[in-house]
Amino acid sequence: MMADPRRWQIGLVGYGEVGRILAEDLRQQDIKVSAYDIKLGGEQGAPLSEHAAKFGVALAASHAELTAKSDFIISAVTASQAVPVAKACAAAINQGTWFLDFNSASPGAKQRAAALIDGAAGRYVEGAVMTSVPPYRIKVPLLLGGPGARELEPLLNAIGFAAKVASDKLGVSSAVKMCRSIMIKGLEAMVIESFTTARAYGVEDAVLASLSETFPAINWEKQGAYFFQRVIEHGRRRAEEVREVAETVREVGLTPWSAQGTAERQAWVADLADEGLFGMKGTKEFARSADWRTEADRILARIKR
Numbered sequence: 001m002m003a004d005p006r007r008w009q010i011g012l013v014g015y016g017e018v019g020r021i022l023a024e025d026l027r028q029q030d031i032k033v034s035a036y037d038i039k040l041g042g043e044q045g046a047p048l049s050e051h052a053a054k055f056g057v058a059l060a061a062s063h064a065e066l067t068a069k070s071d072f073i074i075s076a077v078t079a080s081q082a083v084p085v086a087k088a089c090a091a092a093i094n095q096g097t098w099f100l101d102f103n104s105a106s107p108g109a110k111q112r113a114a115a116l117i118d119g120a121a122g123r124y125v126e127g128a129v130m131t132s133v134p135p136y137r138i139k140v141p142l143l144l145g146g147p148g149a150r151e152l153e154p155l156l157n158a159i160g161f162a163a164k165v166a167s168d169k170l171g172v173s174s175a176v177k178m179c180r181s182i183m184i185k186g187l188e189a190m191v192i193e194s195f196t197t198a199r200a201y202g203v204e205d206a207v208l209a210s211l212s213e214t215f216p217a218i219n220w221e222k223q224g225a226y227f228f229q230r231v232i233e234h235g236r237r238r239a240e241e242v243r244e245v246a247e248t249v250r251e252v253g254l255t256p257w258s259a260q261g262t263a264e265r266q267a268w269v270a271d272l273a274d275e276g277l278f279g280m281k282g283t284k285e286f287a288r289s290a291d292w293r294t295e296a297d298r299i300l301a302r303i304k305r
Helices: 017-027 045-055 063-068 079-090 107-119 133-139 149-158 172-201 204-214 220-251 257-274 292-303
Strands: 009-013 032-036 072-075 098-101 123-129 141-145 162-167
Touching: 009 017, 009 063, 017 032, 017 045, 017 133, 032 045, 032 063, 063 079, 072 079, 079 098, 079 107, 079 220, 098 107, 098 149, 107 123, 107 172, 107 220, 123 149, 123 172, 133 162, 141 149, 141 172, 149 162, 162 172, 172 204, 172 220, 172 257, 172 292, 204 220, 220 257, 220 292
Parallel strands: 009 032, 009 072, 072 098, 098 123, 141 162
Antiparallel strands: 123 141
């Protein structure tokens, strides 16, 4: 395998928001990028094909085709697909090819994925993305884990990533990510539930004033709007991630009451988004309201039918 990562053929499994951002930033460095996404063959595939053509990304027809020609593979799919994707790639992976698991999966899932890739002579490294990707793009804080993490770290950083090794042991990076998500994704769900309920009772101004007094460093108006936006746009993926969070909690013997509730609220908002309650997906206006009250009013009108 080539030692210079700038000469790698990088394969992206998953061409959603994260995959497209990584593709753009890698292509700006003239690094060869190919991608595969299960949506490419369906109705949702046209925008992905257009993006790929614009940025010079080669599209593959299958996991096997992508994997066979890649020096370095990044798996950036929904949490529930982390292990199935590893299994699909393991069937065609070349000896020594790096496989970076970017997915928000439990430590147990990462360990199962690693067994598949390493068992096929690939080199598995887990990655835990520690905050939202869009503001940071390829520079998003990334924790690495596994026996190959220290070797991969400088190679990733040489092509623009902001990677740091958390542990040589698999599962540690994911545990950090999952435990953080109990709080962050839970806060998103609580804000939507609290603010919408407060709006229904006409007490939202008093609630926000109280929150600002208790947590003065947070702009609750702005943060509330951002949380509504992100859950409306990405609630389905977030719900899957939080179900992995719940599995992480179960793996240590606790009952994940908070995580289970968070997953249900995130999925519920995603269902409303799929119904078109917040506007048409794919438009510039979708999930971009600067005032959370607009979205809360839509929710309240829907449940009062």
